[in-house]
Amino acid sequence: MATFFRRLARVATPFTTTKAINAFKDQSKSKSQIPLGAIAAVSGGISYFFYFSSPTMVHLDRDSEEVDPKVALNPDKWIEFELTEKARVSHNTQLFRFSFDPTAKLGLDIASCLLTRAPQGENAEGKTKYVIRPYTPISDSDAKGYFDLLIKVYPEGKMSQHLASLKPGDVIEVKGPIEKLRYSPNMKKHIGMIAGGTGITPMLQIIEAILKNSDDNTKVSLIYGNVSPDDILLKEKLDILSASHPNLKIFYTVDEPSKNWRGGAGGTGITPMLQIIEAILKNSDDNTKVSLIYGNVSPDDILLKEKLDILSASHPNLKIFYTVDEPSKNWRGGAGYISKDMIVKGLPSPSEDTLILVCGPPGLMNHISGNKGKDWSQGELTGLLKEVGYTEDMVYKF
Ligand SMILES: Cc1cc2nc3c(=O)[nH]c(=O)nc-3n(C[C@H](O)[C@H](O)[C@H](O)COP(=O)(O)OP(=O)(O)OC[C@H]3O[C@@H](n4cnc5c(N)ncnc54)[C@H](O)[C@@H]3O)c2cc1C
Structure with missing residues (x-):
């Protein structure tokens, strides 16, 4: 421990x-x-x-x-899964690992969620009342014997508070899977993603499915918005995926940038990045594309900028985006709500070869794409995506 x-x-x-x-x-x-x-x-x-x-x-x-392989989930039956570990990921978000038969897979197609239920007192007839909430596992869909949930714990949240109160050895009832978007390799050339907070979970399922399949050439551009740098979930995981896969580009934005806001690499954090960049660039057989987001306190703090600029100017596969906490007049992004400009610059343009996925709290959904319908239908496309020219068939709301 x-x-x-x-x-x-x-x-x-x-x-x-x-x-x-x-x-x-x-x-x-x-x-x-x-x-x-x-x-x-x-x-x-x-x-x-x-x-x-x-x-x-x-x-x-x-x-x-x-x-x-055996499958652990059953769409028609509530099954108990044991909590084996939990970990704090941010000030209000926790990661939970639940276990099952180590020879079985969970049985989840991409992209799907599952339902959890927990007892909440009794009704007038003395029968147990339940709270039921959907969650999106972020563990590998092929993993045997366990699945992981990334859950934001709300102060008044019925299910999230229940989950936060669980101790290893306790159980939760689960049913599913519930399919959301049926992903198939190369179904689109370029997928754009806009996620807020725990809205990252379905995106992660799809990203990992793409990256682990060497026959899947789909490009992915993710804009991930959060309140503050401390709220960005699984940033290291996302950074490593992006650093090691040329088809994945990630742009983080926060509503409240702090002094420590550093983007993908911060200050001397550039050194390991530079090692990798140089290894790639000096090998003419290595065609890896590199996108580096390099954050610093002010433009004057950017280390090795001249060297990086020369490398970038002479190698088309290397793209660098600098971010700073204390921007000068030329500052172009990395702070504030997701904007039309970020969408235009960061996501694939409207086309039948692209798909834009959106997942986040109601405020973000409303701002970006319009919320889903009351009957969980996709609802009308509004917001920034409509303004930029995407049509309903190019957008999927989780
Ligand atoms: C398909 C799907 C997949 C989901 N996957 C995940 C996931 O992987 N991880 C995860 O953490 N959540 C996920 N959710 C959200 C989750 O199902 C619950 O809605 C959430 O955990 C809150 O439930 P609760 O019972 O704790 O809070 P509730 O008792 O329902 O709500 C209590 C209070 O919490 C606040 N609150 C609840 N939900 C939100 C919200 N979305 N935005 C802002 N405030 C809110 C409100 O103030 C509300 O009054 C998913 C939802 C859907 C529809």
Whole structure:
């Protein structure tokens, strides 16, 4: 448990790809007990390297193809799952790991959610009343024996408070899956995503499905909005995925930038990035595209800017976006509500080859795309996406 909390604490520090690989090596010594704190910090990066560099994973994949795996979820029946670990991810968000038969998969297609229910007193006839809420697992859909939920805990939230009160060994009832958007590889050339807060969860399901399939060439551009830098969930995981996959570009924006707001790399956090950039650029057989978001307090604080500018000017595969806390007059983004300008610059243009996915709290949905209908239908497309020229068939609201 101590290791688990130490790893969690490391979430606050810049995480390099080397660290991710080492973290994986450490974990592989006790494969059945991967600490959830490490998952909170880097699981995406680890699973990415796992999928693309580990012979063990190839072997596991072959195994799973040979035998039709058992499935843990049942769409018609509430099933109890045991909480094995939980970890704080931000000041109001926690990660929960639930376990089941280690030889079974959860049984979730991309992109789907599941339903949880918890008892909430009794009705007049003495029967148990339940609160039921949907959540989107963020663990690999092929993972055996466990699934992870990333949940924002609301002060008055019936289910989120119940979940926050659970201790390892306690159980929660779950039913599903409920399919949202049926994702198939290469269904679109370019997918744009706009997420707010825990609205990142369905996006993560789709991103990981794309990145782990080497035949899927879909480009993904994600705009991820949060209130403050401390609210950005799984940032290290997203950064590692983006740093190691040229088809994934991420732009973070926060309503309340703090002094520490650093974007993808901050200050001396540039050093590991530079190592990777130089390794890529000096190898003429390496066609990896790199997008670097490099944040600093002020324009004067940007380290090695001249060198980075020269590299970027001479290598078309390297794109750099600088962000600063104390902007000069030329400041162009990285702070404030998601704007029309960010959408135009950051997402694929309206076209039949693109799809824009939106997920977040009602305020964000209203601002970006209009909310869903009362009957959970897609509802009318309004907001910034409509203004920019997208049509209803180009947008999916989770
Ligand atoms: C398809 C789907 C997938 C979802 N996946 C996730 C997920 O992966 N992780 C996750 O954390 N949530 C997810 N949600 C939201 C989740 O289902 C619950 O709505 C949320 O956890 C609040 O439930 P609660 O019972 O704790 O709060 P409630 O008792 O329903 O609400 C109590 C108070 O909390 C506040 N509140 C509740 N929801 C919101 C909101 N969305 N925005 C702003 N304030 C709110 C309001 O002030 C409300 O009055 C998903 C929702 C849907 C529809």
